[in-house]
Amino acid sequence: MQFHVSALLAGLLGLSLYSAPVQAQRTVRSINTDWQFHHGELHSLADTAGWERVSLPHTWNVADVTDDMPGYYRGPGWYKKILYVPASWKGRHVQLRFEGVGQTAAVYVNGKPAGSHVGGYTAFVVPLDDLLLQGDSLTANEILVRADNSYNDDIPPLSADFTFYGGIYRDVFLETAGATHFALNDYAGPGIYIHIPQVSATEAQVAVSGSIAGAGAGLRVRMQVTDADGNIVAQQETKLKKGDTSFRIAIPVIKTPHLWSPEDPYLYQVTASLLPEKGREVLDAVSQPLGLRWFSFDAEKGFFLNGKAVKLVGASRHQDYPGLGNALPDAQGVRDMELLKAMGANFVRIAHYPQDPAVLAACDRLGLLASVETPEVNRVTESAAFAQNSQHMQVEMIRQNFNHPSIIIWGYMNEVMLVPRYDNGSAARKAYNATVYAQARALDSITRKEDPSRYTLLPCHGDFDRYHSIGLTKIPQLLGWNLYQGWYGGDFSGLDAFLDRHHKDLPGVPLLLTEYGADADERLRSFAPVRFDKTVDYAVAYHKHYLKAVMDRPFVAAAMIWTLVDFNSEGRTESTPHINSKGLADTERKPKDVYYYYQSHLLQTPFVKIASRGWDVRAGVALGDTALYCKQPVEIYSNQPEVTVLLNGRMLQTVAPVNGVAKVEVPFVNGLNELEASSGAACRDVVNIQFHLVPADLRSVVLPFTSLHVNLGDARYFTANGVAWLPEQPYHPGSWGYVGGKVYKMERSQVPYGSGKDILGTDLDPLYQTQRVGLDTFRLDVPDGMYAVTLHFCELLSDRERQQLVYNLNGGAEETAGKAHRRAFDVLVNGSVVLEGIGNGNELVPERAFSTKVMVAVHGGQGIVVTFRALAGEDVLNALEVEKI
Ligand code: GCB
Numbered sequence: 001m002q003f004h005v006s007a008l009l010a011g012l013l014g015l016s017l018y019s020a021p022v023q024a025q026r027t028v029r030s031i032n033t034d035w036q037f038h039h040g041e042l043h044s045l046a047d048t049a050g051w052e053r054v055s056l057p058h059t060w061n062v063a064d065v066t067d068d069m070p071g072y073y074r075g076p077g078w079y080k081k082i083l084y085v086p087a088s089w090k091g092r093h094v095q096l097r098f099e100g101v102g103q104t105a106a107v108y109v110n111g112k113p114a115g116s117h118v119g120g121y122t123a124f125v126v127p128l129d130d131l132l133l134q135g136d137s138l139t140a141n142e143i144l145v146r147a148d149n150s151y152n153d154d155i156p157p158l159s160a161d162f163t164f165y166g167g168i169y170r171d172v173f174l175e176t177a178g179a180t181h182f183a184l185n186d187y188a189g190p191g192i193y194i195h196i197p198q199v200s201a202t203e204a205q206v207a208v209s210g211s212i213a214g215a216g217a218g219l220r221v222r223m224q225v226t227d228a229d230g231n232i233v234a235q236q237e238t239k240l241k242k243g244d245t246s247f248r249i250a251i252p253v254i255k256t257p258h259l260w261s262p263e264d265p266y267l268y269q270v271t272a273s274l275l276p277e278k279g280r281e282v283l284d285a286v287s288q289p290l291g292l293r294w295f296s297f298d299a300e301k302g303f304f305l306n307g308k309a310v311k312l313v314g315a316s317r318h319q320d321y322p323g324l325g326n327a328l329p330d331a332q333g334v335r336d337m338e339l340l341k342a343m344g345a346n347f348v349r350i351a352h353y354p355q356d357p358a359v360l361a362a363c364d365r366l367g368l369l370a371s372v373e374t375p376e377v378n379r380v381t382e383s384a385a386f387a388q389n390s391q392h393m394q395v396e397m398i399r400q401n402f403n404h405p406s407i408i409i410w411g412y413m414n415e416v417m418l419v420p421r422y423d424n425g426s427a428a429r430k431a432y433n434a435t436v437y438a439q440a441r442a443l444d445s446i447t448r449k450e451d452p453s454r455y456t457l458l459p460c461h462g463d464f465d466r467y468h469s470i471g472l473t474k475i476p477q478l479l480g481w482n483l484y485q486g487w488y489g490g491d492f493s494g495l496d497a498f499l500d501r502h503h504k505d506l507p508g509v510p511l512l513l514t515e516y517g518a519d520a521d522e523r524l525r526s527f528a529p530v531r532f533d534k535t536v537d538y539a540v541a542y543h544k545h546y547l548k549a550v551m552d553r554p555f556v557a558a559a560m561i562w563t564l565v566d567f568n569s570e571g572r573t574e575s576t577p578h579i580n581s582k583g584l585a586d587t588e589r590k591p592k593d594v595y596y597y598y599q600s601h602l603l604q605t606p607f608v609k610i611a612s613r614g615w616d617v618r619a620g621v622a623l624g625d626t627a628l629y630c631k632q633p634v635e636i637y638s639n640q641p642e643v644t645v646l647l648n649g650r651m652l653q654t655v656a657p658v659n660g661v662a663k664v665e666v667p668f669v670n671g672l673n674e675l676e677a678s679s680g681a682a683c684r685d686v687v688n689i690q691f692h693l694v695p696a697d698l699r700s701v702v703l704p705f706t707s708l709h710v711n712l713g714d715a716r717y718f719t720a721n722g723v724a725w726l727p728e729q730p731y732h733p734g735s736w737g738y739v740g741g742k743v744y745k746m747e748r749s750q751v752p753y754g755s756g757k758d759i760l761g762t763d764l765d766p767l768y769q770t771q772r773v774g775l776d777t778f779r780l781d782v783p784d785g786m787y788a789v790t791l792h793f794c795e796l797l798s799d800r801e802r803q804q805l806v807y808n809l810n811g812g813a814e815e816t817a818g819k820a821h822r823r824a825f826d827v828l829v830n831g832s833v834v835l836e837g838i839g840n841g842n843e844l845v846p847e848r849a850f851s852t853k854v855m856v857a858v859h860g861g862q863g864i865v866v867t868f869r870a871l872a873g874e875d876v877l878n879a880l881e882v883e884k885i
């Protein structure tokens, strides 16, 4: 009976009991939902107009980093949220934790300034204590945040090849703690820092340092190390002297520790608890991961982990996704690390800025060694504020991420000499160089002081002398080189020469290849790839050379691929405008061939994968009326001694891979081709390829003509939206092709075909970026019947000023002059004029796709003849498609 009464009482009192629970320890919860957002400046804090409801993570740059709008918004935006504060929080410490706001933030609570932060890639906390309104029940408090991603001379990055998104683009947490707690505001770090003064296979020593806020009376600090099953393997309780606010506590030795490594990422947990001098009530507690490992870099022999030589192979990662900007939920960061791990990588370069805590936590769990760096990219500002902001970020990065066992390197200043200020040789340049040097030194020494257990890294671009001559190569413990020989210029042998030069000229300085990569547009293919053609095939050739060069040289500690996934860089043009396509996987995280190439080299388990699998809609011309197939080479990546290849169930060939690659000539037939490669029963891969076989003789009876898609001025194959485009060919009787003219190539541009300009009004940029100029006719000897003929054009000469791509180290800006240029021409199909006087004075708007479709009745064996008549300048044709109807 008694029981019932008290249960009833508790039920009746439920609400008030609930709103006033005894809460000693800290509480942490995200507050991501139900925010309001105001684009642009707010003219008064009470402004109620123009707010929309949003959830975090959020960026205001989702839509304007695509073709739809030129440039992207860089300026202020405001966020608002009502926070309900319970009465039970009286006397507690309350703070907000922002994991990342691009790129400055000012926080107001109930209209009063509460805190601010500079820098878009590190976390910060804002204490609310004195500003909160608290009553006897839940009390509404208004949080306002002004975020701003404007260019600012004093805030890195000033310039870089990625998009500087604005907004509250990572989680926000609401944290409370009792009056006495482990520090919650130490550069937004965890408040306790785990050190491993000594570790071997036989024993590990662990110490924990930290500080305490609100310490009045005497306190006890208890450290417990638990293993992965939750068993306590070591503990230590230490009394602090009255008034002590910081501590460093050695934990008894852990015998035969379970070591952390990429193969076995074993994690212990350190839990620090704060207790009163007497009594059992825990005032505060915090848990952090512990991985027991030791490592070193050697300038001759590379990297060692737990005493074993390990070649570091991995990639860098940017943090954006189509349709989300950089406002990614944690799960997507985790998925990216899983993708990298599944490739067989053991390393990730978190570049060019610290990323979401969830990403580093995933590295700890998955076994990916990591480097993290601050974003002083391309250049610096010679101001005390810039130096100060960089240093502040460096300390934030280190303290916030200190306890991740995955991290072995702290970096700073990526390619800081890429865009130096002032003329070469001038006094101003000399002074600038001295400033860069001084800033680098300061960052390096701060890093070593903050964390002597890890290495410092300076990643440079491939101009050895520029860094060496001003002393930068001597500052960091590790030197990184971002090398693109055979991409932005030169050829692959330049890589070997560069690596060997470092080895010779900088003995004693460990070398990491911190970047290398080549754009790969999954839609572009070539059997004779050339530098900068953006084909998957060139990228594969590039990576084959680079991986081998690194593997052949023990003194190269690491190969860090640029990058894991394609990423947004708003100012880039390319075949995929606004996207840097050097990823191992595309923006949607679909692996490209290079990813599988690495798998075949890095995975220990049996592996067979058919390359060019993404090119599953293809076209080609049949060998003849009696040979109804088209032979195209296909590569197979495998770590097995032998691979058996079948086409549509019939044995094709058994081949032995060389350096992980087997090459077969596949006689593709019209329609579906099931290609199978296997090595034993357990190791089998199948790809279905839809092949559009174009008859050799267009009037063939055994293989009737249906359609043809030709990309003029191009030697690459292009597949998009399920349509396979063939490269152009000269006309020969019975078949199809151009008569006259030449392939257009933009002057002073890196691209081997056409232009690299961003063509508006289409996603099929490669069709419009390339063209044939000055052609007489395009002929197709199709049989009589009805046809739809579509002609595609683009004016590639224009006055539009283009941002010069600074990464384009060997090429200048693309030619933009178009002022004096005038183009006009007629186009006739089988004698009838279909376009009259078309040119850049009318419908051919520069850098904008133009197409037109006409129906043609072919009779009397005339075939299709498209005739071009130049009136001014040269006529052009970018692409042509013919469909039998
Ligand atoms: C670099 C930069 C990186 C660029 C990359 C590229 O050297 O460090 O930020 O994205 O080259 O793709 O050009």
Ligand code: CA
Pocket (backbone or CB within 6 Å): 099, 170, 171, 330, 356, 357, 358
């Ligand atoms: Ca997060």
